[in-house]
Amino acid sequence: MRPEVRARHARAAARLGGDDAFRIRLERFFTELHDPLHALYGADQRFPAAWDALLDALGRTAAEREPDLRRLDHEREITPDWLHREQTLGYVAYADRFAGTLRGVRERLGYLEELGVTYLHLMPLLHARPEPNDGGYAVVDYGAVQPELGTMDDLRALAREMRERGMALCVDVVLNHTAREHAWARAARAGDARRLAFYRTFPDRSEPDAYEATLPEVFPDTAPGNFTWDEELGRWVWTTFNAYQWDLDHANPEVFVALAEVMLTLANAGVDVLRLDAVPFLWKRKGTDCQNQPEVHDLLQAYRTVLRIAAPAVACKAEAIVAPRELVRYLGTGRHTGLECDLAYHNVLMALEWSALASGRADLLVRTVEAMPPAPPGAGWATYVRSHDDIGWAITDEDAGRVGEDARLHRRFLTAFYAGEFPGSFARGAPFQPRPGGEARINGTTASLAGLQMALEEGDDLDVDLAIRRILVLHAVAFAFGGLPLLYMGDELGMRNDTRWVEDPAHAGDSRWMHRPRMDWDAAARRRDPRTIEGRVWAGIRRLAAARRARRALHAHGLVRPVDTGDRHVLGLLREHAGERTLLLASFAAQRRPVGVRVAREHGVALGERAAEPDGRPVAVDGDTVVLEAYAHLWLDGPGER
Numbered sequence: 001m002r003p004e005v006r007a008r009h010a011r012a013a014a015r016l017g018g019d020d021a022f023r024i025r026l027e028r029f030f031t032e033l034h035d036p037l038h039a040l041y042g043a044d045q046r047f048p049a050a051w052d053a054l055l056d057a058l059g060r061t062a063a064e065r066e067p068d069l070r071r072l073d074h075e076r077e078i079t080p081d082w083l084h085r086e087q088t089l090g091y092v093a094y095a096d097r098f099a100g101t102l103r104g105v106r107e108r109l110g111y112l113e114e115l116g117v118t119y120l121h122l123m124p125l126l127h128a129r130p131e132p133n134d135g136g137y138a139v140v141d142y143g144a145v146q147p148e149l150g151t152m153d154d155l156r157a158l159a160r161e162m163r164e165r166g167m168a169l170c171v172d173v174v175l176n177h178t179a180r181e182h183a184w185a186r187a188a189r190a191g192d193a194r195r196l197a198f199y200r201t202f203p204d205r206s207e208p209d210a211y212e213a214t215l216p217e218v219f220p221d222t223a224p225g226n227f228t229w230d231e232e233l234g235r236w237v238w239t240t241f242n243a244y245q246w247d248l249d250h251a252n253p254e255v256f257v258a259l260a261e262v263m264l265t266l267a268n269a270g271v272d273v274l275r276l277d278a279v280p281f282l283w284k285r286k287g288t289d290c291q292n293q294p295e296v297h298d299l300l301q302a303y304r305t306v307l308r309i310a311a312p313a314v315a316c317k318a319e320a321i322v323a324p325r326e327l328v329r330y331l332g333t334g335r336h337t338g339l340e341c342d343l344a345y346h347n348v349l350m351a352l353e354w355s356a357l358a359s360g361r362a363d364l365l366v367r368t369v370e371a372m373p374p375a376p377p378g379a380g381w382a383t384y385v386r387s388h389d390d391i392g393w394a395i396t397d398e399d400a401g402r403v404g405e406d407a408r409l410h411r412r413f414l415t416a417f418y419a420g421e422f423p424g425s426f427a428r429g430a431p432f433q434p435r436p437g438g439e440a441r442i443n444g445t446t447a448s449l450a451g452l453q454m455a456l457e458e459g460d461d462l463d464v465d466l467a468i469r470r471i472l473v474l475h476a477v478a479f480a481f482g483g484l485p486l487l488y489m490g491d492e493l494g495m496r497n498d499t500r501w502v503e504d505p506a507h508a509g510d511s512r513w514m515h516r517p518r519m520d521w522d523a524a525a526r527r528r529d530p531r532t533i534e535g536r537v538w539a540g541i542r543r544l545a546a547a548r549r550a551r552r553a554l555h556a557h558g559l560v561r562p563v564d565t566g567d568r569h570v571l572g573l574l575r576e577h578a579g580e581r582t583l584l585l586a587s588f589a590a591q592r593r594p595v596g597v598r599v600a601r602e603h604g605v606a607l608g609e610r611a612a613e614p615d616g617r618p619v620a621v622d623g624d625t626v627v628l629e630a631y632a633h634l635w636l637d638g639p640g641e642r
């Protein structure tokens with residue numbers, strides 16, 4: 001520690017006391033906490049008091065931490081890869097849509113266990129404003145659970161039961177904004193200057209106009225602009241998302257501390273992973289798009305360190321849906337290496353999987369992933385096929401150029417394809433926030449985008465078979481890529497778009513609700529019947545989970561390298577870790593593809609007996625070629641470096 005930091009550490013340690021473990025962590029991570037906060041707030045007169053308040057919150061949290069959470073702290077300090085192992089499988093659901101209430105979720109844990117789930121992300125569950133509330137992303141009280149879902153005690157009980165079953169619970173922390181109805185915003189409107197300074201507000205349009213010159217819009221159709229005039233406040237309020245979501249001012253140290261306290265409270269309620277929502281937007285700078293600013297990474301390092309000191313069992317997952325070159329920074333690079341988020345959504349892989357499926361070609365995926373830096377040591381991706389949000393085509397000119405594509409044309413093609421407008425498209429999605437020029441993001445469930453809806457409505461058995469294969473090949477890549485795979489609720493049963501989403505007036509303006517259906521427990525009841533659609537998708541996903549668990553090479557910390565298969569329709573993904581190697585071959589073609597056996601030989605993997613089609617049938621080897629059926633995938637294993 002530098003001398004001035006050492007002096008501050010000595011003061012903090014004397015103030016806080018605590019047990020040995022806490023004292024060691026405070027010392028070990030003091031610089032990592034101190035430096036970003038001093039860089040961000042050192043010159044702010046509010047900082048000294050905020051710093052003391054933060055230290056007190058750390059001491060309090062550590063002191064009040066329950067014995068079984070302390071044990072977990074210890075366990076995860078010894079096994080910091082607990083989220084990155086090949087045994088992990090995540091599931092994402094709205095508590096109410098999945099099981100009514102938090103108690104209901106407890107009753108359904110057996111279903112998730114049957115699937116092999118080890119991690120459950122329950123969508124925003126803290127007390128939100130009445131609808132519309134952006135699916136819970138407009139919080140009025142971070143200290144309470146949404147009343148219809150239950151209470152903080154129910155959350156604690158759910159976390160405890162999950163812990164006993166070896167499952168981790170992930171909860172959202174919405175830190176870019178609060179609801180307009182949050183107590184801080186209400187106080188601001190009542191004339192409280194300290195609370196007014198929690199938000200970014202302006203007396204007239206001069207500043208907002210200056211920012212708007214370079215600001216994109218998140219919801220241009222439904223919430224145009226980034227500022228909202230508030231009559232009661234008599235000021236313009238920064239509202240990146242909807243008018244009722246007021247952006248917090250993270251340049252204010254008191255805001256940092258308030259949100260750190262929210263995280264610490266959730267940590268002591270037994271939450272294992274915090275999903276940090278919309279983090280690219282946390283810091284604003286005129287003349288930029290106000291995303292991915294360097295200060296965001298200081299903030300994330302500081303939040304992460306707060307947890308490391310007081311509740312080290314808790315991990316952070318960044319939700320940063322950004323361009324390929326920005327994405328990896330959320331896992332900690334440069335001076336933040338090893339200090340930022342444990343997980344970040346790999347939105348690029350997700351978008352490129354859909355691109356591969358529509359074009360039948362894997363080369364854009366291969367070249368883009370090749371050009372991206374790997375996940376830094378100790379961190380991992382959250383890999384997924386789709387989420388509760390729309391799919392944005394994170395395809396840059398540079399990446400498209402590598403495979404001779406025009407990025408804009410390709411994005412337009414993908415939009416038309418998944419909206420079901422492109423000739424021959426199997427998809428039944430809907431464009432979201434369309435822009436002039438034919439570009440848009442896309443909504444729809446995995447099954448509807450992958451052709452199952454069309455197959456059932458207009459197709460035959462062969463179409464159904466192809467659609468199921470598409471669903472499985474998408475998941476095979478997400479399960480093999482390295483990181484924590486996240487399954488979105490209902491995708492394990494092939495659930496199609498919710499046709500009735502518009503009937504709910506609170507949702508009618510937001511077509512993302514099309515792919516946020518209520519769980520169909522009748523469909524789930526058919527999951528063990530192999531003759532049903534549900535049974536076939538369920539069995540396929542379970543086979544993938546088992547294949548993943550059985551392969552050490554799939555650990556997130558291992559090598560991830562796309563390889564050339566000699567056929568641009570077939571993705572090759574080489575994984576290696578701890579003396580084992582796996583090559584995933586995944587075909588994005590609707591026709592059968594012969595792949596040279598040499599690919600396996602070159603990469604030191606064998607066509608062993610584990611090599612099999614998605615439905616479990618052994619693969620056909622014909623002389624020097626392996627024959628991959630439409631959308632088939634194969635896992636080939638071999639020894640890695642010993």
Ligand code: GLC
Nearest residue numbers: 134137174241277278319389
């Ligand atoms: C995140 C959420 C999205 C929400 C936004 C604003 O991107 O995933 O659903 O609209 O943040 O909170």
